Amino acid sequence: MTQRIKLDCRGIWKIYGDDPGGFLARHGDKPSLGQFAQAGMVGAVRNTSVSVMEGEIFVIMGLSGSGKSTLVRCLSRLIEPTAGEVYFEGRNLLEMSEAELIDLRRRKMGMVFQHFALLPHLSVLENAAFPLEIQGVDRRTREARAREMIETVGLQGREDYYPRQLSGGQQQRVGIARSLVVEPDLWFLDEPFSALDPLIRREMQDEFLRLQSLLHKTIVFITHDFDEAIRLADRIAVMKEGVIEQIATPEELVLHPATAYVEDFTRHIPRAKVVRLHSIMSAGVPAAAYAGELPGTMTVAEAADQVEAASAPFKVLDEAGVAMGTVASRAVIDVMIGRTMT
Amino acid sequence: MSGTAGQGEAVSLPMPTQAQDKARKRGWLFWLLLFVTTWGFSQWSFALYKALDARWIIRFPKQYELQLDTVISRLMSWLVEEASFGWFTFQQFTRFLSALVEAPYDWVRSLLIDGFSTGIGQQAVQQVPPLSWIAVIVMAMAIAAYARNARLALLAGGCFLYLALFGQWESAMVTLASVAIAVPIGVGGGLLLGILSYRVPVAERILRPLLDLMQTVPVFAYLVPILFLFGFGPVSALVATVIYAMPPMVRVSTVALKSVPEDIIEAGRMMGCTQRQLLWKVCIPTAMPSLMVGVNQVIMLSLNMVIIASMIGAGGLGYDVLTALRRLDIGGGIEAGLAIVVMAIALDRVSQAFATRNVRQRFIKGVPYHQRHPLLSTVLLVLLLTTVLGQFLPFVQSYPDDYTLSTSRYWAAGMEWINVNFFDQLEAVKTVLLTVLLLPVKRFFGGIPWAWGIIAMGLIGWRIGGWRLALMCTLMTFFLAWNGLWAKSMVTVYLCAVSVLLASVIGIPLGVWAGQSARANSIIGTVIDTLQTLPSFVYLIPVVMLFRVGDFSAMIAVVLYALAPAVRYAAHGIRSIDTEMIEAGKVSGCTSRQLLWRIKFPLATPSLLLGLNQTIMLALSMLVITALVGTRDLGQEVYIALTKANTGQGIIAGLSVAFIAIMADRIVAALARRSQQRLGLE
Numbered sequence A: 001m002t003q004r005i006k007l008d009c010r011g012i013w014k015i016y017g018d019d020p021g022g023f024l025a026r027h028g029d030k031p032s033l034g035q036f037a038q039a040g041m042v043g044a045v046r047n048t049s050v051s052v053m054e055g056e057i058f059v060i061m062g063l064s065g066s067g068k069s070t071l072v073r074c075l076s077r078l079i080e081p082t083a084g085e086v087y088f089e090g091r092n093l094l095e096m097s098e099a100e101l102i103d104l105r106r107r108k109m110g111m112v113f114q115h116f117a118l119l120p121h122l123s124v125l126e127n128a129a130f131p132l133e134i135q136g137v138d139r140r141t142r143e144a145r146a147r148e149m150i151e152t153v154g155l156q157g158r159e160d161y162y163p164r165q166l167s168g169g170q171q172q173r174v175g176i177a178r179s180l181v182v183e184p185d186l187w188f189l190d191e192p193f194s195a196l197d198p199l200i201r202r203e204m205q206d207e208f209l210r211l212q213s214l215l216h217k218t219i220v221f222i223t224h225d226f227d228e229a230i231r232l233a234d235r236i237a238v239m240k241e242g243v244i245e246q247i248a249t250p251e252e253l254v255l256h257p258a259t260a261y262v263e264d265f266t267r268h269i270p271r272a273k274v275v276r277l278h279s280i281m282s283a284g285v286p287a288a289a290y291a292g293e294l295p296g297t298m299t300v301a302e303a304a305d306q307v308e309a310a311s312a313p314f315k316v317l318d319e320a321g322v323a324m325g326t327v328a329s330r331a332v333i334d335v336m337i338g339r340t341m342t
Numbered sequence B: 001m002s003g004t005a006g007q008g009e010a011v012s013l014p015m016p017t018q019a020q021d022k023a024r025k026r027g028w029l030f031w032l033l034l035f036v037t038t039w040g041f042s043q044w045s046f047a048l049y050k051a052l053d054a055r056w057i058i059r060f061p062k063q064y065e066l067q068l069d070t071v072i073s074r075l076m077s078w079l080v081e082e083a084s085f086g087w088f089t090f091q092q093f094t095r096f097l098s099a100l101v102e103a104p105y106d107w108v109r110s111l112l113i114d115g116f117s118t119g120i121g122q123q124a125v126q127q128v129p130p131l132s133w134i135a136v137i138v139m140a141m142a143i144a145a146y147a148r149n150a151r152l153a154l155l156a157g158g159c160f161l162y163l164a165l166f167g168q169w170e171s172a173m174v175t176l177a178s179v180a181i182a183v184p185i186g187v188g189g190g191l192l193l194g195i196l197s198y199r200v201p202v203a204e205r206i207l208r209p210l211l212d213l214m215q216t217v218p219v220f221a222y223l224v225p226i227l228f229l230f231g232f233g234p235v236s237a238l239v240a241t242v243i244y245a246m247p248p249m250v251r252v253s254t255v256a257l258k259s260v261p262e263d264i265i266e267a268g269r270m271m272g273c274t275q276r277q278l279l280w281k282v283c284i285p286t287a288m289p290s291l292m293v294g295v296n297q298v299i300m301l302s303l304n305m306v307i308i309a310s311m312i313g314a315g316g317l318g319y320d321v322l323t324a325l326r327r328l329d330i331g332g333g334i335e336a337g338l339a340i341v342v343m344a345i346a347l348d349r350v351s352q353a354f355a356t357r358n359v360r361q362r363f364i365k366g367v368p369y370h371q372r373h374p375l376l377s378t379v380l381l382v383l384l385l386t387t388v389l390g391q392f393l394p395f396v397q398s399y400p401d402d403y404t405l406s407t408s409r410y411w412a413a414g415m416e417w418i419n420v421n422f423f424d425q426l427e428a429v430k431t432v433l434l435t436v437l438l439l440p441v442k443r444f445f446g447g448i449p450w451a452w453g454i455i456a457m458g459l460i461g462w463r464i465g466g467w468r469l470a471l472m473c474t475l476m477t478f479f480l481a482w483n484g485l486w487a488k489s490m491v492t493v494y495l496c497a498v499s500v501l502l503a504s505v506i507g508i509p510l511g512v513w514a515g516q517s518a519r520a521n522s523i524i525g526t527v528i529d530t531l532q533t534l535p536s537f538v539y540l541i542p543v544v545m546l547f548r549v550g551d552f553s554a555m556i557a558v559v560l561y562a563l564a565p566a567v568r569y570a571a572h573g574i575r576s577i578d579t580e581m582i583e584a585g586k587v588s589g590c591t592s593r594q595l596l597w598r599i600k601f602p603l604a605t606p607s608l609l610l611g612l613n614q615t616i617m618l619a620l621s622m623l624v625i626t627a628l629v630g631t632r633d634l635g636q637e638v639y640i641a642l643t644k645a646n647t648g649q650g651i652i653a654g655l656s657v658a659f660i661a662i663m664a665d666r667i668v669a670a671l672a673r674r675s676q677q678r679l680g681l682e
Helices: A020-026 A034-039 A068-075 A100-108 A124-133 A138-152 A168-180 A199-216 A228-230 A250-255 A258-266 A300-309 A330-337 B003-011 B014-052 B070-081 B090-115 B133-147 B149-164 B169-199 B203-218 B219-230 B234-258 B263-269 B276-287 B288-312 B317-327 B330-353 B374-392 B409-421 B423-447 B450-465 B467-482 B485-514 B518-532 B537-548 B551-575 B579-587 B592-631 B634-644 B647-679
Strands: A005-016 A041-051 A057-062 A083-089 A109-114 A186-190 A217-223 A235-240 A243-248 A292-295 A316-317 A322-326 B115-119 B125-128
Touching: A005 A020, A005 A068, A005 A217, A020 A316, A034 A124, A034 B234, A041 A057, A041 A068, A041 A217, A041 A243, A057 A068, A068 A217, A100 A109, A100 A235, A109 A168, A109 B263, A124 A138, A124 A168, A124 B409, A138 A168, A138 B467, A168 A199, A168 B423, A217 B203, A228 A250, A235 A250, A235 A258, A243 A250, A243 A258, A243 A322, A250 A258, A292 A300, A300 A316, A300 A330, B014 B133, B014 B423, B014 B450, B070 B090, B070 B263, B070 B537, B070 B647, B090 B125, B090 B203, B090 B219, B090 B234, B133 B149, B133 B330, B133 B374, B149 B169, B149 B330, B169 B203, B169 B234, B169 B288, B169 B317, B169 B330, B203 B234, B203 B579, B203 B592, B203 B647, B219 B234, B219 B592, B219 B634, B219 B647, B234 B450, B263 B276, B263 B647, B276 B288, B288 B317, B288 B330, B288 B537, B317 B330, B330 B409, B330 B537, B409 B423, B409 B537, B423 B537, B423 B551, B450 B467, B450 B647, B467 B485, B467 B647, B485 B518, B485 B551, B485 B634, B485 B647, B518 B551, B537 B551, B551 B592, B579 B592, B592 B634, B592 B647, B634 B647
Parallel strands: A057 A217, A057 A235, A109 A186, A186 A217, A292 A316
Antiparallel strands: A005 A041, A005 A083, A235 A243, A316 A322, B115 B125
């Protein structure tokens, strides 16, 4: 399956301090951490390259201060990177004029913020319609469109409420409706659920997955919560001190962490929820009695009950539905109880 | 790893505390030495001058005095008489400005008082009558109802009805007309300047010292040049009012715009707002509640200034108070004063209600216009009815004089009764405070030789804020002496010091009490809120009547006026202490007294200092006004300049007051900052 690259950034630097550009040039475009400290500069994002594929959920995960928020603001050009290139659908974002950028944001981008960033003086309906209002769309059209979006996020009946009258989860639904009202291709979510209670957070994650199954946007999702990243992501970029430690699928991250830092994160993750059958199957399908067939993309946790209950192993299918290997209860139990696989 | 760090700390801990201890002791020694030296100089400066026959010790040598006032006066007359921009003169320019302000003012005045007429002088024929008193009252109620609810409408209606009932209607409408013109100019100009300094950092850096000056130069000082440029009359008063009332709006706008949350701005940008859309559709609506606080301030300051500006021809309620004071007409003064109070309360409550207004009627289709906008249609209906009926029934047009109530006689009688029966008690209080507090402090400050004063201020500045503050204090103090105003400055400083001391002694305990008890807070809060809405002029009335003229009367008026911030900041400081700190104290077994002295006071110090700062500022601004009741300080100098129309003298004395205010502000602010840092609150 070949996918088109939607957003491509190469060698992004964001440095804070006096004359960051000169500082970068003086150190041959590759200053070391020591040089940063010596010059009293802060490298919020250092030499970062990321490619986001069309239609995928790309999660950038890092603790506070890791530079993930700065990186996403460089990708949307809310802040100017010190150096690097950002290509959106093949056009360099950083070379666009102010007018081109405004036009692009109006039609192609949407963003959801951690603290909702709703306008306090506008009602739910007006907030959701606001991106269309500033484009000069007439009231009837934009409010009809906003109503649709409000319905999509499940807030119908609250159109005339003001943000302060809503709970946090409801406010973020408005934020989501607002960011989607222009039907953007690229959807940025900056820690959208971090300010919510754990229970609501869970609910909103499900809601988010449901929306994505309907809309198929290209998504850049920022979070500091590794569980959330695992749950939502197609691919995850783990960031630390302005540098990306590893970019991989949740499964790869857990099975093959590239650095000790990533391993620290993955250690407590229940493997069964991440590891898929095709990773633990024994290759080849010898002729024998099988209990049934299971898709290779199924996680171990999902398959566990069936596999354990059956007396015979299962066939594991690839995406085309062809049997690739087998999995027996022993392998599943290994993963479930965390026994080292050999 | 963490273990070794912990050990390192444990070893090095005692060292800094010892050093701190030493520093603290040295600090005390410095302040003690400074005080003792100053006291010594102050005590023996006169003897020193006699012994050495060196008059320069107590008086800045006359031949070296800076004759800045004559220079400024000459510059002023040059501006008025000769200056020219080429194809128009400076005077034409100011006339043009006058006309620009006068046209809307005349219109509002016609609307409220005179009615619209054609023809001039005797031939004038009234074409359209002014708004009837009933219509104005209904409008006030409608605005209040729109801003909040029926209760506020009743308050506003009651206040305006009072004005009609007690025969203050016409004066009140003159005052209201001035406020109605000054406020939009002040708010609009302030907002634009605020936006400018939000957008352009350079503009902010230029504006900030200008605003500092505008807010600290006493009002009387710029009345003189304004009088020169715009002549005696309402226009001058309006210009002065705008200058006085605009600075807070500039500051509030800048701060309000800066405190719009970053993510809201980012959201606006991500939606593709242009710069202009971002400002007018995102930032300003988001900042609206804070901006309305600024509007409230502009309204109250305008009212305050319109009252004061009656001295240069604003007329209205202020003029009534002024003439009553001059005639010592006790009853009339109190009556006009009460009318000001009533108006201040109405304006303040209604404009505050706008700041917190949040109910909004939604657009509903298919409902007739008058049902969708009940308030507006009521007002229009009443307007129409009263205008038509007013043609036939005079009492609808204007409140009949025969039915006005006058309380003036009772007030006069009441005051007389107090003065007759309590004369001895009042006199005793006055005498005790004078001998115990005022005179010793006056002697202390009055005796300080100017040279030592400059050095001492430099030392204080250096000790508290480093060499920059030291330089500023030295130069500003030198300015006072150089212009031959040392003695008067010291009178100002003494009166200010005594008043601030008394205001703090009274205000801080009240504030602490209000901070600890909700019931006390509701009572004290209401009283303080009301005190703070009153125009400064009003405070003079009862004080003069009870204590006649002099330093003591001035001090009482200043204390009353400057009390509010001391109370407010103390209450705020106590209330904003983290409850965990107080719980920690209780768990450790503090008595409530220990809790107050060991925990609450230290933690509230920054807040108390900020309150002190505000108290000093208010005290200084009030001191200038108390020149009217006969003080012999810088305020009197400004006031004399005003009566003699001496521009230079007025500006120099005004600048001197401003410099004292700025020094006090910077020193106290530096103290507050330091205590915040020490508590880790920044």
